[in-house]
Amino acid sequence: xxxxxxxxxxxxxxxxxxxxxxxxxxxxxxxxxxxxxxxxxxxxxxxxxxxxxxxxxxxxxxxxxxxxxxxxxxxxxxxxxxxxxxxxxxxxxxxxxxxxxxxxxxxxxxxxxxxxxxxxxxxxxxxxxxxxxxxxxxxxxxxxxxxxxxxxxxxxxxxxxxxxxxxxxxxxxxxxxxxxxxxxxxxxxxxxxx
Amino acid sequence: xxxxxxxxxxxxxxxxxxxxxxxxxxxxxxxxxxxxxxxxxxxxxxxxxxxxxxxxxxxxxxxxxxxxxxxxxxxxxxxxxxxxxxxxxxxxxxxxxxxxxxxxxxxxxxxxxxxxxxxxxxxxxxxxxxxxxxxxxxxxxxxxxxxxxxxxxxxxxxxxxxxxxxxxxxxxxxxxxxxxxxxxxxxxxxxxxxxxxxxxxxxxxxxxxxxxxxxxxxxxxxxxxxxx
Numbered sequence: 061x062x063x064x065x066x067x068x069x070x071x072x073x074x075x076x077x078x079x080x081x082x083x084x085x086x087x088x089x090x091x092x093x094x095x096x097x098x099x100x101x102x103x104x105x106x107x108x109x110x111x112x113x114x115x116x117x118x119x120x121x122x123x124x125x126x127x128x129x130x131x132x133x134x135x136x137x138x139x140x141x142x143x144x145x146x147x148x149x150x151x152x153x154x155x156x157x158x159x160x161x162x163x164x165x166x167x168x169x170x171x172x173x174x175x176x177x178x179x180x181x182x183x184x185x186x187x188x189x190x191x192x193x194x195x196x197x198x199x200x201x202x203x204x205x206x207x208x209x210x211x212x213x214x215x216x217x218x219x220x221x222x223x224x225x226x227x228x229x230x231x232x233x234x235x236x237x238x239x240x241x242x243x244x245x246x247x248x249x250x251x252x253x254x
Numbered sequence: 255x256x257x258x259x260x261x262x263x264x265x266x267x268x269x270x271x272x273x274x275x276x277x278x279x280x281x282x283x284x285x286x287x288x289x290x291x292x293x294x295x296x297x298x299x300x301x302x303x304x305x306x307x308x309x310x311x312x313x314x315x316x317x318x319x320x321x322x323x324x325x326x327x328x329x330x331x332x333x334x335x336x337x338x339x340x341x342x343x344x345x346x347x348x349x350x351x352x353x354x355x356x357x358x359x360x361x362x363x364x365x366x367x368x369x370x371x372x373x374x375x376x377x378x379x380x381x382x383x384x385x386x387x388x389x390x391x392x393x394x395x396x397x398x399x400x401x402x403x404x405x406x407x408x409x410x411x412x413x414x415x416x417x418x419x420x421x422x423x424x425x426x427x428x429x430x431x432x433x434x435x436x437x438x439x440x441x442x443x444x445x446x447x448x449x450x451x452x453x454x455x456x457x458x459x460x461x462x463x464x465x466x467x468x469x470x471x472x473x474x475x476x477x478x479x480x481x482x
Binding site: 084085086087089090092093096097100118121122125126127129130131132133134135136137139140142143144145146147148151152155221224225228230231 | 255256257258260261262264265266268269270271272273274276336337338339340404405406408466467468469470
């Protein structure tokens with residue numbers, strides 16, 4: 061149950077954030093930094109509360125921060141700040157949960173990871189080296205954009221968001237590049253083995 | 255990158271942004287432009303032959319007003335739905351007018367039934383009506399979609415559906431002025447029905463039309479960032 065003192069503190073915080081956001085919209089970077097820093101723990105609590113089993117709370121919080129950044133021009137200083145922020149946080153948390161569900165639908169959980177034994181000599185060192193060389197050659201044949209996308213996401217293991225941050229390309233564009241790149245590589249490798 | 259570092263980079267590169275005008279103001283702007291387009295269509299095609307008779311009928315006036323008000327309210331609701339934190343009831347604003355429109359058509363169907371029996375409710379195939387609405391609503395639809403994309407995609411399906419409802423119902427109102435239909439049931443099926451079908455279909459593509467923009471992290475380093 062909230063006390064009058066809690067209510068007053070909440071109102072003061074709301075007014076402060078509203079002023080900070082107004083200043084941030086007008087280009088005050090210090091106010092913007094202060095605002096984002098102050099809302100960070102609130103967002104962490106919100107995401108953890110809304111999705112207690114979330115495996116990547118910090119990733120979702122960062123998505124919310126980025127979303128707040130991209131749509132900060134939609135905030136009307138005449139209206140309260142918290143409902144504006146919480147609507148974005150809620151939307152992005154739901155989006156993350158939906159993505160997670162879609163991804164886990166294509167994954168299988170296993171208790172023990174299947175192992176391969178190098179001792180079985182399924183492939184000798186020469187064959188492994190040949191495979192790597194073939195992949196390197198196939199990769200080299202890709203256009204620059206596709207090669208960079210495949211290297212970042214399939215070789216270095218970056219996520220779509222991370223790769224997007226590195227290349228500056230959109231997530232959708234990266235997905236297309238990786239898909240086309242892998243398809244081309246598959247065809248090149250198939251041709252080589254025939 | 256940790257969240258504190260992200261905040262530092264976002265804050266360091268943030269530029270002043272132009273606040274979105276009030277959603278009602280944006281809706282009015284769209285409505286005036288689209289109304290001019292619809293008036294142009296009516297001017298080019300010409301008024302229906304029985305316009306002078308129909309305009310004197312209260313039911314026709316109610317039907318026309320309801321279609322125009324549905325368009326206005328749907329546009330307002332679409333713009334409101336791209337502003338986070340606004341009350342949810344705003345998104346329902348067009349539906350009372352949509353019901354009035356439906357009721358006026360229903361009353362027309364009832365009158366045709368009492369006058370002509372089953373013959374008054376006969377439905378002929380007139381797919382051209384659907385395609386006419388699709389073709390003529392394309393311009394106001396593109397305009398409103400471009401405008402709503404400046405907002406936040408918090409309800410992409412609903413926003414796209416409402417935006418299409420706004421454009422299609424305005425064009426349907428225009429069609430009442432230049433396209434002669436034999437009976438109310440034909441208007442109900444081929445005009446009102448087309449508006450609903452189009453809005454529903456468009457809503458399905460909401461996520462492709464309205465989505466969260468990614469931030470170019472390189473631009474954050476270079477101290478420039480897109481904001482919309």
